[in-house]
Amino acid sequence: MKLALTVRYGYDEELIFAQQLGADAVVVRFDLGDPQDTDLAPVAHRVQVSGLQLAGVELFGMSDEFRPWSDGLTGALLAAQAAGVDTLLCASPVRQSATLAEDLEAIVATAMATEVMVCLDSSRLLPEELVWLPAGSVHVELAVGLTPLEAGANLAADVGERVRSGGISAVRFEGGDRPLGDGPLNVAACVTAMAAAGYDGLVRAGTAALLATDDDWNPKGAANDLGYLRAVLQTLDSQG
Amino acid sequence: MKIALYTSESEEHVAFVRSLGLTDVVCGMPADIDGVVPVEAFERRRDLFSRHELDWGVIENLTSTLYDEIMFGTPERERQLDGVCRTIENVGKAGIPVLQYQWMLLGGLRTEYSPTGRGGARYPRFDSEVARHMAAACLDWLGGGRHRYPHVPDRPLSSEEVWANLEWFLKAVVPVAESAGVRLAAHPDDAPVPEYLGVARILIDVDSLQRIIDIVPSPNNGIGFCMGTIGTMAGSDVVDAISRIGGQGKVFFAHFRNPRGKVPAFEEVFPDEGDIDMVAAVRAWKGVGFGGVIRIDHCPGVVGDTPSADRSFAFQVGYLRGLMQSLENMGATA
Numbered sequence: 116m117k118l119a120l121t122v123r124y125g126y127d128e129e130l131i132f133a134q135q136l137g138a139d140a141v142v143v144r145f146d147l148g149d150p151q152d153t154d155l156a157p158v159a160h161r162v163q164v165s166g167l168q169l170a171g172v173e174l175f176g177m178s179d180e181f182r183p184w185s186d187g188l189t190g191a192l193l194a195a196q197a198a199g200v201d202t203l204l205c206a207s208p209v210r211q212s213a214t215l216a217e218d219l220e221a222i223v224a225t226a227m228a229t230e231v232m233v234c235l236d237s238s239r240l241l242p243e244e245l246v247w248l249p250a251g252s253v254h255v256e257l258a259v260g261l262t263p264l265e266a267g268a269n270l271a272a273d274v275g276e277r278v279r280s281g282g283i284s285a286v287r288f289e290g291g292d293r294p295l296g297d298g299p300l301n302v303a304a305c306v307t308a309m310a311a312a313g314y315d316g317l318v319r320a321g322t323a324a325l326l327a328t329d330d331d332w333n334p335k336g337a338a339n340d341l342g343y344l345r346a347v348l349q350t351l352d353s354q355g
Numbered sequence: 356m357k358i359a360l361y362t363s364e365s366e367e368h369v370a371f372v373r374s375l376g377l378t379d380v381v382c383g384m385p386a387d388i389d390g391v392v393p394v395e396a397f398e399r400r401r402d403l404f405s406r407h408e409l410d411w412g413v414i415e416n417l418t419s420t421l422y423d424e425i426m427f428g429t430p431e432r433e434r435q436l437d438g439v440c441r442t443i444e445n446v447g448k449a450g451i452p453v454l455q456y457q458w459m460l461l462g463g464l465r466t467e468y469s470p471t472g473r474g475g476a477r478y479p480r481f482d483s484e485v486a487r488h489m490a491a492a493c494l495d496w497l498g499g500g501r502h503r504y505p506h507v508p509d510r511p512l513s514s515e516e517v518w519a520n521l522e523w524f525l526k527a528v529v530p531v532a533e534s535a536g537v538r539l540a541a542h543p544d545d546a547p548v549p550e551y552l553g554v555a556r557i558l559i560d561v562d563s564l565q566r567i568i569d570i571v572p573s574p575n576n577g578i579g580f581c582m583g584t585i586g587t588m589a590g591s592d593v594v595d596a597i598s599r600i601g602g603q604g605k606v607f608f609a610h611f612r613n614p615r616g617k618v619p620a621f622e623e624v625f626p627d628e629g630d631i632d633m634v635a636a637v638r639a640w641k642g643v644g645f646g647g648v649i650r651i652d653h654c655p656g657v658v659g660d661t662p663s664a665d666r667s668f669a670f671q672v673g674y675l676r677g678l679m680q681s682l683e684n685m686g687a688t689a
Contacts, residue, residue: 131658134474136670137627166474294669296676297376303680326669327370334659338666339375339673345627346677353634354685 116310118344119170119319120337124158130165132334136341140170142204142319155191155198170317171202171234171285184209185218188233189225196229202317203231204256204285207239215244219253226252234285237277238262249282258321259305260289266299275308283314289321294339306347318344356640358611358675359650360668361415364400368663373407375672380409381608381650384418384442391441392418397449412648413608414446415579416542417456426460427512428520436524440531447535453607453648454532455579457542458521460512460554464492464546468656472624477656481546481587483619490552511553518557518566525571532575540579540607541567547588548618559618560588561596568605577605583612583652586631587621594635601643609645611675612652623653626674637678651675 120138122129124145133141143158155172162169174191188205195203212218226233232252237245238261248255257264259274277283286309288295288302295302306318320343323336359379360372372380382400384392397414404411422439424431446454457463466485472478486492490507525539532539547559557563564578578600586593600606613629614621626633640649654667 128659131474132666135472135476135655135657137473137625294376294673296673296680301680301684303677303684307681307684324374326665327374328367328661328665329371330659335371335375335665335669338657338670339676342626342670342673343677344673346633346674347681349627350634350678350681350685353632 116306116315116318116348117168117170118341118348119317120341121173121319123332126332127161127165129332129334130161130167132337134165134167136338137345138167138341140168140317142171142173142317143169144173144175155194155200159198159200169200170319171204171232172200173204173206175206184211185221188222192222192225192229192231192233195231201231202234202284204234204236206236208235215240215247216250219250223251223253232284237264238289245277254282254284256285256287257283258287258289259302260291260300260321266301271301271304271308274305275312278309278312278314283316285317285319286314287319287321288340288344290324290340292324294324294326294336295320295343296339302343303347303350306344307351310351318348320344356609356645356679357410357412357648358672358679359413359648360672361650362404363663364403365663366403368665369404369407369409371665373409375669377672378408378410379648380404380411381413381415381648382411383415384421389420390438392421392445394445394448397446397451401449401451411451413453413455413540413650414451415455415608415650417442417454419457419462422456422524423460425524426458426517426520428516428523432520432523436527439524439528443528443531443537443539444535447532447537452536453538453540455540455542455608457544457579458517458558459544459556460517461508461551461556464548464551466492470656472622472655473628475658476625478622478624479653479655480622481618481620483546483548486546486548486551492551508552508554512555514549514555514557517555521557521567522570525567525576529571529573529576533573538575538577538607540577542579542610543581543584543588545581545584545587546618546621547584561585561591561599564596564600568600568603577607579608579610580606581610581612581652582631582636583610583614583623586612586614586629587617589618591617593631594639597636597639597645598643601640601645606643606645606647608647609640609649610652611649611671612654623655625655626671633674633678634682637675638682641682649675 119140120133234256238258320340323333329335357379467480543558544556613626651671
C-alpha cells in the first residue's frame with residue numbers, strides 16, 4: 116500500500132513536512148477558490164521537485180455553486196491529463212438526473228479518454244450507488260469512519276468485503292475529533308482486513324483531529340495519523 | 356505498556372499531551388536546587404497533571420546537582436546523600452512510583468544537529484572523533500548557560516572509581532527507596548562510550564545494566580531502559596536486551612527511540628527508519644509483559660515545529676500506538 120499525506124496546494128511547508136515524516140506520496144488538495152481546473156502542471160512540478168510522488172489531486176468542496184459539477188470535473192480531468200496527474204479524488208457528485216449513472220455518463224467517458232482515474236467519496240454515495248461503481252475508471256475512495264463505514268464491531272470485515280467487491284482505489288481513515296489510534300476506530304484491524312482482501316492502493320488519513328495548541332492546518336494531528344498508519348503498514352510488512 | 360510524553364508545568368503543553376489521547380506523563384524535578392526537594396514541589400506538579408486527567412508515574416530525573424558530588428566521590432558526598440534520601444522519601448509521599456537517575460558524570464553527549472536527515476529534518480548526531488577534544492559535547496551545555504554540573508573535569512576518573520561511587524550510592528539509597536515505595540531506575544550512559552574527557556562512563560553495555568541490578572538485589576532497584584542508548588551500544592541487540600532485562604521484571608521505565616548506527620558514531624532518526632526492528636521490539640515488550648511507562652524519546656527536528664517539538668513527538672506517539680494496536684490485532688506474542 117502507498118501511504119500519502121494530504122497537503123494544501125501552495126503551502127510549501129506541508130510538502131516538506133510530508134517528506135520529512137516519510138510519506139510515500141502526497142495528495143494535493145484544492146479548496147474552493149483554488150484554480151482547480153485551469154492548470155495542474157505547477158502542482159505536479161512542485162511535488163516532483165520536492166522529491167515526492169503525487170498520488171492524486173483532491174477537488175475539495177467542488178459543487179454546483181460556481182459551475183456545473185460535471186463541467187468542472189471534466190475540465191479537471193483534461194487538466195490532469197495534460198499535467199500527467201493520474202488520479203482525482205472528488206468528494207460529492209451533484210445529482211441532477213434520475214440516477215448516478217446518468218450524472219456520470221460524461222465523466223466516465225472523459226475519464227476513460229484521458230486515462231485519469233476519478234475516486235468518489237464513499238460517504239457521499241448511496242448504498243445502491245456504491246454497488247454500481249466502478250464504472251470504467253470512476254472508482255471509490257472508502258471513507259472509513261464515516262457513514263456507512265462507522266466504527267463498530269464489524270467494521271474491519273465490512274471494509275474487507277468492500278475491497279473484495281472491487282473498484283476501491285483509495286482508502287481514507289477519518290478519526291473525527293480523535294487522533295488515529297485513540298478513538299473507537301480500529302484502523303489497524305481495517306488495514307489488516309484490506310491487505311487480506313488483496314488491497315494494494317492508496318491509504319491516507321482524513322481530516323486530522325485539532326489538538327491543543329495546534330496550527331490551523333492541524334500538523335500535530337496529521338503527524339500522529341501518519342506515524343500511526345506507517346507503523347500499521349510496517350507491522351503488516353513484517354508479517355510477510 | 357503506557358505511552359507517555361515528557362512535559363513541564365506549562366498548562367498549554369499539558370493540554371496538548373492530553374489531546375493526543377495520552378493518559379500518562381513524565382516530568383522532572385525542579386532544576387538548580389541543592390539539598391532536598393520538598394514534597395510540595397512534587398504535589399504541585401502531580402495535581403496539575405491530575406486536573407488534565409494525566410497520571411505522573413515517573414520522575415525523570417533525579418536532579419544531577421543533588422548528587423553530583425556523590426558521582427564524583429568528593430568529600431561532600433555525605434552531605435548530599437542525606438538530601439537525596441529525604442528527596443526519595445518525598446517522592447514516595449507524593450505517590451510517584453518510579454524515579455529515574457543517571458550516572459553520567461559529564462552528562463549526555465551529542466556533537467551535531469544537522470539538517471541532513473529525511474527531507475532535511477535535523478538529526479542529532481554523535482561522533483567520538485569529533486567529541487574527543489570538545490568539552491561542549493555535553494548536552495547540558497547546549498543551553499548556553501553556566502552550569503555547576505556537568506563541568507569540565509579537573510582530573511581523570513577510572514572505571515573502577517566510578518563503579519565504586521555508584522555502588523556506594525546504591526547501597527545507601529535502595530533501602531530508603533524500599534521504605535518509601537519508590538523504584539529506582541538507572542538510565543544507561545548516552546552516548547555509550549567508555550570515556551569522555553578522561554572520565555570513565557560505565558553503563559555502556561547490557562552487562563553493566565545487569566551489574567547494577569546485581570549490586571543491590573531489590574524489587575526497588577532496576578533500569579530505565581533507553582532503547583535508543585542501548586541500540587547504540589557496541590554489539591548490542593535491543594530485542595535481546597528487552598528479553599534479558601525485561602524478562603527479570605527489572606525494567607521500571609522505558610524510552611522509545613530508534614537510532615541509526617552505533618558508537619563510535621550514530622544519529623537519531625525517525626522511528627520508522629532506524630536500525631532497530633521496532634515491530635520485533637514492541638513484540639518483545641509484550642512478550643515480557645512490560646506494563647510500565649514508555650516515554651517517547653528524542654526526535655528529529657521537523658519544519659515549523661514548536662520548541663517542545665510537538666509535531667515530531669506526535670508522529671512518534673502515533674507510530675508507537677500503531678505498532679501496539681497492530682500487534683494486538685494480530686494476537687502477537689514474543
